[in-house]
Amino acid sequence: MKINSITPLFIVNNIQKSIDFYKDILGFTFIMGIDDDKELYLEYQKEVELGFAIVQNSNFQIMFQAKTNIAIDLNQTFDTDKKIDNNLIYIEIEGFDKYYEDIKDKVKIVNEPRNTFYGMKEFFIRDNNDNIICFAEKLI
Secondary structure, eight states, X not given: OOXXXXXXXXXXXOHHHHHHIIIIITOOEEEEEEETTOOEESSOOTTSOEEEEEEEETTEEEEEEEHHHHXXXXXXXXXXXXXXXXXXXXXXXXXXXXXXXXXXXXXXXXXXXXXXXXXXXXXXXXXXXXXXXXXXXXXX
């Protein structure tokens, strides 16, 4: 088996709020979205309620799927009133210090920047869905 890529899919209550957070605060670009009627959108239209969307920064993509939409896809029942379980993703970046300065006042910081024993500089935030995101850069 050869893995070509791994893309996280976050199950969210509100895709538009997730897109806005990742676009406006974290610097991602909207790639595509699909509404519940399976209509494809290649440009972000805030007024359109999407069931699925992809955002991207460089070669890294994140998918969002509405809890109600994925319930249909998987033929599973999800309690839409319950809090979504947290996920954690680790994103290696370049330009760590500038990026931290650019977003630190716009996000919930979990851990301030730190140097690790394994040679990385890291900081952790929470996104608008309470997922934990670590941004890291090699020290060497």
